[in-house]
Amino acid sequence: MTTHTPGSIFFESGFPSTARRFGDSPHPARLLTHIGSEQRETVRHLLEETGAVLFRGFEILSIDEFEDAARSLLGELAAYQGGDAPRHAERGLVYNASGPDKSRAVRAHNELSYAPWHPGTLFFGCSVVAEEGGATTLFDGRRVYASLPAEIREAFRDRGVTYIQHLPHAAGDRSGIKSWPETFETDAKDDVLEHCRANYTSARWTPLGLLTTNRTAGTVEAGPDRRQAWFNQAHIWRKDPSTVPDVTDMRRWEAWIGYGATFGDGTQIPDAYMETVQSVLNACEVAIEWEAGDVLLVDNRAAMHGRQSYSGERQVFVAFA
Ligand SMILES: [Fe+2]
Numbered sequence: 001m002t003t004h005t006p007g008s009i010f011f012e013s014g015f016p017s018t019a020r021r022f023g024d025s026p027h028p029a030r031l032l033t034h035i036g037s038e039q040r041e042t043v044r045h046l047l048e049e050t051g052a053v054l055f056r057g058f059e060i061l062s063i064d065e066f067e068d069a070a071r072s073l074l075g076e077l078a079a080y081q082g083g084d085a086p087r088h089a090e091r092g093l094v095y096n097a098s099g100p101d102k103s104r105a106v107r108a109h110n111e112l113s114y115a116p117w118h119p120g121t122l123f124f125g126c127s128v129v130a131e132e133g134g135a136t137t138l139f140d141g142r143r144v145y146a147s148l149p150a151e152i153r154e155a156f157r158d159r160g161v162t163y164i165q166h167l168p169h170a171a172g173d174r175s176g177i178k179s180w181p182e183t184f185e186t187d188a189k190d191d192v193l194e195h196c197r198a199n200y201t202s203a204r205w206t207p208l209g210l211l212t213t214n215r216t217a218g219t220v221e222a223g224p225d226r227r228q229a230w231f232n233q234a235h236i237w238r239k240d241p242s243t244v245p246d247v248t249d250m251r252r253w254e255a256w257i258g259y260g261a262t263f264g265d266g267t268q269i270p271d272a273y274m275e276t277v278q279s280v281l282n283a284c285e286v287a288i289e290w291e292a293g294d295v296l297l298v299d300n301r302a303a304m305h306g307r308q309s310y311s312g313e314r315q316v317f318v319a320f321a
Pocket residue numbers: 109110111305
């Protein structure tokens with residue numbers, strides 16, 4: 001689908017779909033921060049059909065412009081509560097997406113797929129481009145699902161995933177795992193346990209920290225025709241059973257800080273499944289080479305995202321809805 005809207009925005013369908021400025025504008029950012037209802041509707045359709053929309057040429061460079069564009073396109077924004085990534089709020093509900101370790105790539109994931117709540121939409125914006133590398137990577141979850149052998153995708157669709165997390169009491173634990181006060185953005189112990197008991201499958205204190213499990217979906221339906229999309233990060237959380245405690249044994253988990261994943265029913269996910277998933281993800285990777293001023297909308301259920309390693313100063317904001 002290609003739509004021309006004279007004098008403002010030119011849309012093109014794809015993965016990602018693109019929206020470009022059409023013609024001259026004295027204030028390009030205003031085309032997004034004050035987007036018209038007809039154009040917002042076109043964006044919504046493209047996002048639902050294709051899973052991601054890249055906006056180029058609108059010069060969204062400051063945090064103010066980013067926040068205004070986010071609210072204009074998404075409405076109410078949400079907090080990153082319960083997330084495992086080391087992430088700080090730049091201001092209010094606008095976060096820094098770049099993470100501390102630029103030398104390592106961030107692997108494909110859906111935001112908070114392991115948690116009881118996940119955002120429906122993500123909004124990224126680049127104000128400073130890395131010297132080298134730093135592309136945001138996108139993965140069409142419906143293509144990933146369709147590309148996997150039936151045995152693997154149906155196992156995840158039918159059995160789901162149980163995520164285990166044992167979060168340390170204090171920040172700076174030598175495991176490198178975020179502490180529970182950092183994860184839940186509060187150190188009110190009773191509130192955190194109450195929140196976890198209400199939302200997770202199980203939650204309890206241990207001498208080392210907070211141990212939770214969350215049984216949830218491994219795939220979801222996405223788009224207007226409700227096709228199955230890959231929606232899990234078992235390939236990141238599941239560790240080699242020879243190097244960490246058997247994730248099916250929760251007693252041994254009390255002495256181990258970290259993350260694990262099993263099938264929803266608690267049985268081990270075979271090594272060979274994870275190897276196949278990783279190679280399909282590699283084949284489905286699409287790199288978004290940022291230009292300063294770009295913004296990117298991602299349907300968090302239809303598409304996974306990641307980040308290439310980089311050098312230099314990279315500034316990418318993210319907001320959730
Ligand atoms: Fe992410």
